[in-house]
Amino acid sequence: MAEHNDSPHPTAIRTMFAGVARRYDLLNHLLSGGLDRRWRRRAADAVACSSRDRKVAGTYEGRCDACAPIEHPPPLPRRARTAPRLVIDVCTGTGDLAMTVLRQWPRCRVVACDFCRPMVARAREKVCRAGLGPRAAVVEADALALPLADAVADAACCAFGVRNLADEAAGLSEMVRVVRPGGRVVALEFHRPRGRGPLAALFGLYFRRILPRLGGWISGGRHGGYAYLVRSIEAFGPPERLARAMQQAGLRDVTVEPLPGGIASLYVGTRG
Template sequence: MPPSPESFAAIPPGNPEAVRELFDRIAPQYDRLNDLLSLGLHRLWKRQAVAWLQPAPGQRLLDLCCGTGDLALLLAEKVRPAGLVLGLDAAAAPLEQARRRASRCPWLPLEFRQADAQATELSDAWADGAVMAYGLRNLADPAAGLQELRRLLRPGGRAAVLDFNRALNPQGLTAQFQRVYLRQLVVPLAKRAGLEAQYAYLEDSLARFPTGPQQERLAIEAGFSHARHQLLAGGQMGLLQLIA
């Protein structure tokens, strides 16, 4: 059996500097590992997030914690030619990857900026819609992230927040399967790429992450009129569907 995450150097979940350094380090291999570790299913889950968003030509959309830009590219196809997708991320290296990818599709209305998802400095009601994939769990304060997300949306605008799901019962089958998946598949595969410490942090980050019902409550408290947490992949993932 591979070692538990506790045997690796600790990466404090929610520590902004540590999270930035983590994603700067893994950026070159991030997309390949995502495909490998999810068997390509992360692309399906992201398309489910886009389906909830209902993007339309001419809209102005945000991709918060955009990483290497795969979701931003998908959204840009939907809003062209007169719309805009702005991708924001706190880490510089993933943004460089995103810009390189976008440069191969110069017809897409895409911009990328380095910014904190909890304090974007964009104006109120800037966006018609927004997505955040695997970013909320890494914020120092997920509640503050949801408040900023609400501030950025126009009234009636939609948002989709995709991430791992924290099971309600930590001893149930869903949680047990998740631990096995993280400890016996994710960490050993990441170790082969020299990134075991970077991926071992996942279990700790999930332990502090709000459950689905807690996310719904935080979203309503942030001012959203609608919040529904939909389980995906047999409860391993969750899609928080929001309306401002």
């Protein structure tokens, strides 16, 4: 966990995201080459737990944190899974993951939370414009103290938010707390570009030198948000670190799936 303790103060985070809220979506799509949409669809798919988990809810297998393998999950066929009825999207930003969940699971309701008011306003506007309002509540709330009762949801998800939390362990514990036993906690997060060879070197150059400038330029350059993006990803550590943190938060069967692009992974765990 030591690698992740240099997060800026929550007020600085809030101010930074308020500064980029207006252009956040455009920048996201541009800077990821449109891959972020694919990643979110994959995350929205993962919020459904397996039917088996519904039956064995509460029977935590107590695997050793240090030696539990981090697996690459075989996708479950849809019929073997239970559609979620309530999902909490933490650090929702402009609401893209929340909306992807609502579209992918037509009977599901979503509570989407963020502590940055301009982001919440954007998310509300988008959810309503898309006609998804009746199934969504977009609330201004801190991920470290969610205004929700224990075990109310079938899943909690978070896209590119865990890295920004002032207290990662507390944020993961909150996600686990609001999910029922057998339910899922799903996180999408960036990591350092992986791989070797000229292509990886080229991407490394883009990531460290070009992306912060491009992001700063498009967003007006006042808030240093995209330099922070690169710094925070560098400091975040390898995917295995977050997987272990999820196990320590009480999740079992934690899996890490590398996503196309080599810079983001999908993390899925089941509440014991």
